[in-house]
Amino acid sequence: MSVLAxxxxxxxxxxxxxxxxxxxxxxxxxxxxxxxxxxxxTTDAVREIILGVRPEDMERASMEVDRERFSKPVxxxxxxxxxQETVARALAQAPAETKIVLVHDAVRPFIDLHLIxxxxxxxxxxxxxxxxxxxxxxxxxxxRQLILGTIPRERIVLAQTPQAFRFEIIKEAVQRAEADxxxxxxxxxxxxxxxxxxxxxxxxxxxIKITKPSDLPLARLYIAQEKEQxxxxxxx
Numbered sequence: 001m002s003v004l005a006x007x008x009x010x011x012x013x014x015x016x017x018x019x020x021x022x023x024x025x026x027x028x029x030x031x032x033x034x035x036x037x038x039x040x041x042t043t044d045a046v047r048e049i050i051l052g053v054r055p056e057d058m059e060r061a062s063m064e065v066d067r068e069r070f071s072k073p074v075x076x077x078x079x080x081x082x083x084q085e086t087v088a089r090a091l092a093q094a095p096a097e098t099k100i101v102l103v104h105d106a107v108r109p110f111i112d113l114h115l116i117x118x119x120x121x122x123x124x125x126x127x128x129x130x131x132x133x134x135x136x137x138x139x140x141x142x143x144r145q146l147i148l149g150t151i152p153r154e155r156i157v158l159a160q161t162p163q164a165f166r167f168e169i170i171k172e173a174v175q176r177a178e179a180d181x182x183x184x185x186x187x188x189x190x191x192x193x194x195x196x197x198x199x200x201x202x203x204x205x206x207x208i209k210i211t212k213p214s215d216l217p218l219a220r221l222y223i224a225q226e227k228e229q230x231x232x233x234x235x236x
Contacts, residue, residue, distance in 0.1 A: 002097045003120055005040045005049045005162070008086040009033050009061070009106035010079025012054075021057070022210060023106040028223050031064055032210055035109035035223070041070045043113045045120045046102065048072060050093060052079035052086040084183055084190070088174045094167065100124055101170050103187045104162040107210040110222050116162060119201050123164035128191045130164070131203030132157030160203040163187045169196055 009023040023033040033051065040046050053061045055078045062076045077093055079086030087103055094101065100123050104111065115131060122129035135158055139151040163186060165173075173190035177183070184190045188198045210219050 001099050001124065002048075002095065003046050003100045003102060004094050004098045004167075005046045005102040005104060006087055006090040007033065007036060007040070007049060007051045007104055007106050008079060008083045008090075010052050010054045010057075010086045011083070021054075023053075024057070024060070025210075025216075027109070027210075027216075027219055032109055032219075033061075033106040034064055034068060036104065036106055036111070037065070037068070037070065037074060039109065039111050039113065040102075040104070040116070041072045041074070043116045045117050046072065048095060049074045050090040051076050051106070052090050053077075054079060082183065084174070084177065087187060088178060091171055091174060098167045100164060101167050102162040102164050103170075105209055108161055108207055109210070109219070110204075110206045110208060110226070111162065112204055112207070115201070115204060115207070119162055119164045122199050122201050123166060126197065126199045127169050128163075128165045128188065128196055128198040129201055130186075130188050130198060131160040131162065131207065132200045133160065133203045133205060133207075134158075157200055159186055159188065160207050160209075161186075165191060169194075 012021055024031045027035060037049060040049050051061060051074060053076060058076060058078060065074050065076055077090055080089055100120055119129050119131055135153050135156045139153060139156050141148045141151055169191060170187060173194055176194060177190045191198055206222060208215060
């Protein structure tokens with residue numbers, strides 16, 4: 001089975017508060033997105049990876065990728081002005097034999113390899129699958145700072161990535177969204193609007209998305225733990 005992983009990394013990362021996009025911030029001496037790529041190169045489920053970055057970041061992203069000498073193909077392509085457009089551009093360059101597409105946040109470097117495998121298998125079986133974790137907080141629906149109601153927690157999951165899809169399903173969903181002028185907050189939302197069911201695989205609390213400065217100390221802790229456990233492998 002040919003599995004393609006798409007890693008959108010074309011955002012500006014403004015919530016970090018600096019000029020450097022968060023995916024390029026250094027974590028233990030290398031950009032965060034490199035840690036993420038290492039996971040997907042390591043897993044047996046993935047055959048090829050496409051990294052989508054801003055056009056102005058193409059050169060430095062390519063240099064970082066080349067420095068790693070990855071054992072699997074990692075292509076750097078120019079992304080768009082939105083995540084959705086970046087994914088669309090990557091899909092347009094997918095190998096013809098692609099069967100399953102994984103889309104994963106560039107700044108989620110602590111994804112477990114077995115979760116990549118599980119969500120891939122779920123997509124192969126069901127057509128579409130995501131990782132999700134239960135909400136531990138009470139969830140309120142609000143409008144203009146007023147509570148409209150309380151949403152039962154047992155009906156809520158917090159979506160994570162990777163999100164996995166059969167190639168023809170995600171391709172159709174992205175094309176239809178573009179034609180309709182629809183912009184979703186994740187890839188699953190594009191698939192849902194076409195009437196496809198999306199299964200949920202239990203994710204991990206460690207699969208954090210590094211988006212703000214307060215996330216970095218926890219990320220450094222997780223990196224140290226992975227080194228101790230031997231989960232970080234050099235691809236050089």
